[in-house]
Amino acid sequence: MTKLKEATHVQAEKSAEHRVPAPCAMVIFGASGDLTERKLVPALYYLSRAGLLPDGFSVIGCAKTQYTDESFRDKMQKAVKKYLDLPDSDHEAVNAFTRDVHYISDDFGDAKAYDQLKKLLDQLDQQRGTSGNRLFYLATPPSFFPVIVNHLGAVGLAEPKEQNKTWTRIVIEKPFGRDLQSARELNQAVTSVFKEDQIYRIDHYLGKETVQNLLVFRFGNGIFEPFWNRRYIDHVQIAVAEEIGVENRGAYYEEAGLVRDMIQNHVLSLLSLITMEPPAIFDARAVRDEKAKVMRAIRPIPLDRLSEYAVRGQYVEGWTDGNKLPAYRSEPKVSPQSTTETYAALKLFIDNWRWADVPFYLRSGKRLPKRISEITIKFRRAPHLLFKGTGTTSIEPNHLSIHIQPDEGMSLMFNAKIPGTTMQIRPVTMEFHYEDAFGQTPPTTAYETLLLDCMLGDPMLFTRDDFVDLAWEVLTPLLNRWKEDGKKGLSFYESGTWGPPEADAFIERDGRKWQEL
Numbered sequence: 298m299t300k301l302k303e304a305t306h307v308q309a310e311k312s313a314e315h316r317v318p319a320p321c322a323m324v325i326f327g328a329s330g331d332l333t334e335r336k337l338v339p340a341l342y343y344l345s346r347a348g349l350l351p352d353g354f355s356v357i358g359c360a361k362t363q364y365t366d367e368s369f370r371d372k373m374q375k376a377v378k379k380y381l382d383l384p385d386s387d388h389e390a391v392n393a394f395t396r397d398v399h400y401i402s403d404d405f406g407d408a409k410a411y412d413q414l415k416k417l418l419d420q421l422d423q424q425r426g427t428s429g430n431r432l433f434y435l436a437t438p439p440s441f442f443p444v445i446v447n448h449l450g451a452v453g454l455a456e457p458k459e460q461n462k463t464w465t466r467i468v469i470e471k472p473f474g475r476d477l478q479s480a481r482e483l484n485q486a487v488t489s490v491f492k493e494d495q496i497y498r499i500d501h502y503l504g505k506e507t508v509q510n511l512l513v514f515r516f517g518n519g520i521f522e523p524f525w526n527r528r529y530i531d532h533v534q535i536a537v538a539e540e541i542g543v544e545n546r547g548a549y550y551e552e553a554g555l556v557r558d559m560i561q562n563h564v565l566s567l568l569s570l571i572t573m574e575p576p577a578i579f580d581a582r583a584v585r586d587e588k589a590k591v592m593r594a595i596r597p598i599p600l601d602r603l604s605e606y607a608v609r610g611q612y613v614e615g616w617t618d619g620n621k622l623p624a625y626r627s628e629p630k631v632s633p634q635s636t637t638e639t640y641a642a643l644k645l646f647i648d649n650w651r652w653a654d655v656p657f658y659l660r661s662g663k664r665l666p667k668r669i670s671e672i673t674i675k676f677r678r679a680p681h682l683l684f685k686g687t688g689t690t691s692i693e694p695n696h697l698s699i700h701i702q703p704d705e706g707m708s709l710m711f712n713a714k715i716p717g718t719t720m721q722i723r724p725v726t727m728e729f730h731y732e733d734a735f736g737q738t739p740p741t742t743a744y745e746t747l748l749l750d751c752m753l754g755d756p757m758l759f760t761r762d763d764f765v766d767l768a769w770e771v772l773t774p775l776l777n778r779w780k781e782d783g784k785k786g787l788s789f790y791e792s793g794t795w796g797p798p799e800a801d802a803f804i805e806r807d808g809r810k811w812q813e814l
């Protein structure tokens with residue numbers, strides 16, 4: 298991996314230059330969990346190899362499990378090698394990187410552990426020159442968020458060590474609350490200790506290259522915006538499909554379900570980027586203002602006609618590549634009578650000038666045939682069928698597909714004449730692939746960008762409190778109704794299929810169909 302030579306020390310918002318943050322220490326609460334080893338530490342290693350971490354950068358892991366510094370380092374070394382699939386030649390570099398990793402055993406509620414943490418941070422400031430800059434990362438189950446925040450406040454770690462000279466920031470993993478009220482309570486708890494500009498609510502979809510590119514695509518080109526509205530667009534589909542089931546997260550998923558896990562954050566973030574107005578300037582405040590504005594315009598889901606607006610499903614047994622897949626209700630830590638949804642399809646409207654009466658169909662699910670995230674803009678049909686005399690009875694409307702993952706890129710479908718002496722028409726696509734245009738895209742997990750932005754103090758790709766609130770405002774009534782309804786209205790689908798048949802009927806009733814993925 299090449300060292301990025303032009304890196305400089307600055308603290309500004311997104312620029313074209315590679316930037317290295319000021320020296321700092323990062324504390325990960327919940328460090329023995331999956332997220333730390335699968336995403337966070339590999340992302341930090343990646344940044345370190347790219348020369349984007351400051352000298353002296355140090356990591357302190359905190360969790361209940363008992364580790365020594367040595368055994369925790371060992372676990373992190375194995376994780377980085379495994380999840381980045383590194384060749385043996387990189388192993389020495391990984392070992393060197395984890396020498397700056399420390400561990401404190403803490404059940405998150407013990408004041409003594411926070412005293413120990415404070416001492417260790419002060420010591421790192423002296424020994425490694427981390428100079429009082431601190432990044433706290435909450436990767437624990439959400440019930441611990443208020444506890445940790447309060448302890449950090451009580452021990453004096455929430456304030457910057459020296460006003461105006463050092464920084465202290467806190468990253469909060471999703472889910473941010475489980476409904477409107479709990480999100481507000483959590484926000485209240487966090488903001489009673491940290492100021493809003495210290496709080497970074499993370500949604501890793503916003504760090505994905507293709508998601509960041511949505512703004513460049515829309516506002517860096519003159520040709521798309523003129524038809525990006527109700528006059529030309531019939532409807533929009535956003536699909537986030539996953540092949541995996543709930544894996545070992547049954548306990549969490551039983552409490553969350555698909556809408557809380559994927560739609561409240563990732564899918565609504567995509568929706569806001571596709572539909573927001575152009576910001577006045579490219580900075581965090583202006584971009585996040587526009588995202589919130591469009592969220593505010595989402596029409597409440599009419600609960601008296603719920604079946605026209607929402608479908609929920611749960612996977613049952615199925616097969617993929619000759620392997621039998623278990624039903625959701627047989628997954629570990631899942632109730633055999635569970636009514637938790639593992640699939641949802643919603644129809645939303647945005648009541649503003651640009652989007653009035655354009656339906657937005659969102660769908661996401663686990664145990665679908667493949668992992669794919671795609672946004673499809675379906676344009677209105679050509680107003681007049683000029684070619685009917687030639688035997689053409691209908692012409693497909695154009696659509697633009699934005700492939701978020703995998704195979705990042707875009708494709709525009711339009712109609713063309715089949716070469717030959719007759720007049721026959723067939724849809725064709727014009728394709729753009731990131732890999733072809735820019736060569737191999739970096740193997741990032743999105744956390745690299747987001748962690749770096751946070752250390753640099755750029756909150757543009759993080760979710761502001763008003764967005765979280767508005768997202769819950771849209772979804773809480775729906776979730777409450779589903780809870781009341783229990784199994785009534787819950788559909789089922791075989792693992793490895795594209796969701797329940799009711800979801801097809803749902804969109805077909807509107808005279809449309811799901812885009813094939």
Ligand code: BG6
Nearest residue numbers: 471501539541558559563670702
């Ligand atoms: C997480 C969800 O936020 O996103 C998971 O909690 C889901 O359930 C994951 O699997 C999907 O992320 P990605 O980047 O693989 O699409």
